[in-house]
Amino acid sequence: xxxxxxxxxxxxxxxxxxxxxxxxxxxxxxxxxxxxxxxxxxxxxxxxxxxxxxxxxxxxxxxxxxxxxxxxxxxxxxxxxxxxxxxxxxxxxxxxxxxxxxxxxxxxxxxxxxxxxxxxxxxxxxxxxxxxxxxxxxxxxxxxxxxxxxxxxxxxxxxxxxxxxxxxxxxxxxxxxxxxxxxxxxxxxxxxxxxxxxxxxxxxxxxxxxxxxxxxxxxxxxxxxxxxxxxxxxxxxxxxxxxxxxxxxxxxxxxxxxxxxxxxxxxxxxxxxxxxxxxxxxxxxxxxxxxxxxxxxxx
Amino acid sequence: xxxxxxxxxxxxxxxxxxxxxxxxxxxxxxxxxxxxxxxxxxxxxxxxxxxxxxxxxxxxxxxxxxxxxxxxxxxxxxxxxxxxxxxxxxxxxxxxxxxxxxxxxxxxxxxxxxxxxxxxxxxxxxxxxxxxxxxxxxxxxxxxxxxxxxxxxxxxxxxxxxxxxxxxxxxxxxxxxxxxxxxxxxxxxxxxxxxxxxxxxxxxxxxxxxxxxxxxxxxxxxxxxxxxxxxxxxxxxxxxxxxxxxxxxxxxxxxxxxxxxxxxxxxxxxxxxxxxxxxxxxxxxxxxxxxxxxxxxxxxxxxxxxxxxxxx
Numbered sequence: 001x002x003x004x005x006x007x008x009x010x011x012x013x014x015x016x017x018x019x020x021x022x023x024x025x026x027x028x029x030x031x032x033x034x035x036x037x038x039x040x041x042x043x044x045x046x047x048x049x050x051x052x053x054x055x056x057x058x059x060x061x062x063x064x065x066x067x068x069x070x071x072x073x074x075x076x077x078x079x080x081x082x083x084x085x086x087x088x089x090x091x092x093x094x095x096x097x098x099x100x101x102x103x104x105x106x107x108x109x110x111x112x113x114x115x116x117x118x119x120x121x122x123x124x125x126x127x128x129x130x131x132x133x134x135x136x137x138x139x140x141x142x143x144x145x146x147x148x149x150x151x152x153x154x155x156x157x158x159x160x161x162x163x164x165x166x167x168x169x170x171x172x173x174x175x176x177x178x179x180x181x182x183x184x185x186x187x188x189x190x191x192x193x194x195x196x197x198x199x200x201x202x203x204x205x206x207x208x209x210x211x212x213x214x215x216x217x218x219x220x221x222x223x224x225x226x227x228x229x230x231x232x233x234x235x236x237x238x239x240x241x242x243x244x245x246x247x248x249x250x251x252x253x254x255x256x257x258x259x260x261x262x263x264x265x266x267x268x269x270x271x272x273x274x275x276x277x278x279x280x281x282x283x284x285x286x287x288x289x290x291x292x293x294x295x296x297x298x299x
Numbered sequence: 300x301x302x303x304x305x306x307x308x309x310x311x312x313x314x315x316x317x318x319x320x321x322x323x324x325x326x327x328x329x330x331x332x333x334x335x336x337x338x339x340x341x342x343x344x345x346x347x348x349x350x351x352x353x354x355x356x357x358x359x360x361x362x363x364x365x366x367x368x369x370x371x372x373x374x375x376x377x378x379x380x381x382x383x384x385x386x387x388x389x390x391x392x393x394x395x396x397x398x399x400x401x402x403x404x405x406x407x408x409x410x411x412x413x414x415x416x417x418x419x420x421x422x423x424x425x426x427x428x429x430x431x432x433x434x435x436x437x438x439x440x441x442x443x444x445x446x447x448x449x450x451x452x453x454x455x456x457x458x459x460x461x462x463x464x465x466x467x468x469x470x471x472x473x474x475x476x477x478x479x480x481x482x483x484x485x486x487x488x489x490x491x492x493x494x495x496x497x498x499x500x501x502x503x504x505x506x507x508x509x510x511x512x513x514x515x516x517x518x519x520x521x522x523x524x525x526x527x528x529x530x531x532x533x534x535x536x537x538x539x540x541x542x543x544x545x546x547x548x549x550x551x552x553x554x555x556x557x558x559x560x561x562x563x564x565x566x567x568x569x570x571x572x573x574x575x576x577x578x579x580x581x582x583x584x585x586x587x588x589x590x591x592x593x594x595x596x597x598x599x600x601x602x603x604x605x606x607x608x609x610x611x
Contacts, residue, residue: 036403038538094590100402101348105545105589108538112582119575232414232534239407272418276411283408287400 007144008261014150016257017157018216022230023237023249025208031181031244032201035092038107040209041231042114043079047210048217050075052127059131068131072214079210084203119224126223133218153215161250177201236275240282242292304600305466305553313459325563327455327523333559334516336543338509340555343544346485350537351409354416355386355510357532359517364527367436375438379518386514387507394506398499410534420529432528435521458519469552481505546588548595557596
């Protein structure tokens with residue numbers, strides 16, 4: 001019995017790893033900028049598109065296939081460098097302190113624009129390129145075959161979680177971020193360049209989303225509509241964990257990933273619904289998410 | 300002044316299709332979306348942004364489709380009434396849960412519900428036709444079967460007629476204490492509770508009305524197209540409703556309808572000249588509106604009107 005569940009668990013965790021990258025980026029941006037970025041899923045999709053294109057080019061030009069791992073990370077860094085500072089400096093900065101409806105609308109507009117830009121640049125056909133997955137092959141333990149790439153994804157997610165904790169808790173940069181989250185005005189009087197912290201936090205968020213997309217690209221075909229799909233999933237996971245909570249996002253990603261894998265196995269028609277059902281159940285009991293702090297109402 | 304703007308706008312919408320017949324279908328669809336956007340605008344007044352109102356549009360459309368195809372109910376008015384009632388019932392049920400949440404949580408929970416509805420519509424093949432969607436049988440009016448073209452015209456002018464009623468009622472509602480409380484929730488809801496007003500009841504009322512409006516829009520949209528698909532409930536459709544409401548302006552009840560007509564016209568011309576860039580155009584338009592005319596189209600028209608009055 002257990003034998004049958006372990007592959008499901010690995011599937012679920014690999015799935016969770018990818019969702020975690022996106023959701024933790026969303027949650028990070030929310031905790032520093034207090035903006036729910038609806039265009040976040042687009043960065044996932046763009047990361048996936050660029051990674052696939054780069055790897056297709058890599059294979060066709062006869063370069064060593066091992067470089068495809070480098071290209072996965074490079075494409076995420078490229079997306080972050082291209083969109084992060086640009087979007088924060090030009091559009092988001094204008095929305096700080098404005099009503100949430102305005103902030104959500106501005107990011108929704110950017111989502112629409114990016115959606116069409118993807119279509120114009122990459123066309124509407126779907127791409128598939130799985131060199132990184134094939135290179136790693138598979139491991140057989142007992143009688144079960146595991147894809148090494150899935151194990152790599154899980155390992156990377158743990159690494160990112162630990163890395164983020166280290167960055168926030170131990171480095172000067174991270175402490176500045178915590179200070180800005182706690183009180184922006186006081187941080188400014190202490191000489192922290194809060195605008196730089198904002199750019200940095202947002203760019204990190206974009207990088208994490210694009211990394212999720214790039215890392216997921218060898219396991220699935222990349223087609224239009226990807227961004228919108230991942231966006232809602234990341235929302236659900238971030239909300240379950242409690243907006244702004246990094247560990248919360250990790251736990252929520254695991255819950256959603258594993259229940260989804262179980263649903264695909266036992267009740268396939270519920271596969272799509274599972275994350276939202278979990279979200280409803282959690283928010284019904286804990287309105288601010290698993291790790292979220294209750295906010296007092298202000299008069 | 301608002302009455303003049305509204306009357307002129309409705310006259311424009313009603314008369315233009317006589318000169319340009321193909322606009323009739325475009326406008327019918329636009330007004331269907333506009334009704335749903337009006338619902339979204341009511342909630343926006345209370346500062347609540349719903350990223351899931353397409354749910355009720357889809358519920359209205361599917362009610363019409365299911366009744367007409369599976370149960371053989373084809374009377375136009377019965378279908379409309381049934382769609383509104385079903386959407387309102389869902390509105391009460393979902394709203395009772397939603398009104399406990401504010402700001403981003405409200406937006407996201409609505410989104411979650413709409414995704415659940417989307418998945419149910421797409422997966423339960425026997426009931427909803429799955430991803431293929433469902434046909435809407437041609438409705439009859441008081442027992443008369445009409446040709447497609449005639450029905451299109453009847454539908455369009457019925458919608459205009461309903462709109463007059465809806466706009467008057469919505470205007471009255473917003474003037475009533477229940478409607479005024481909405482903006483009060485936005486400014487300071489704790490103060491409202493000190494005054495002895497139940498904020499949740501105010502919001503539940505608004506939520507139900509907005510669901511009913513979206514259901515009416517959905518029924519009209521379903522009849523106009525003659526086919527319903529699960530994508531009606533996808534979250535991007537809800538996003539478009541908010542977009543239309545803000546573009547048109549939530550200052551007056553006619554704003555969302557103006558926004559909807561405007562967007563649909565842009566859509567029509569965009570498919571002619573730049574078919575791949577429709578979302579791009581809408582996105583840029585939305586950014587421009589949010590940045591440069593936060594009162595929306597309605598605010599712009601109202602301001603022009605008041606300036607003219609000041610000059611004369």
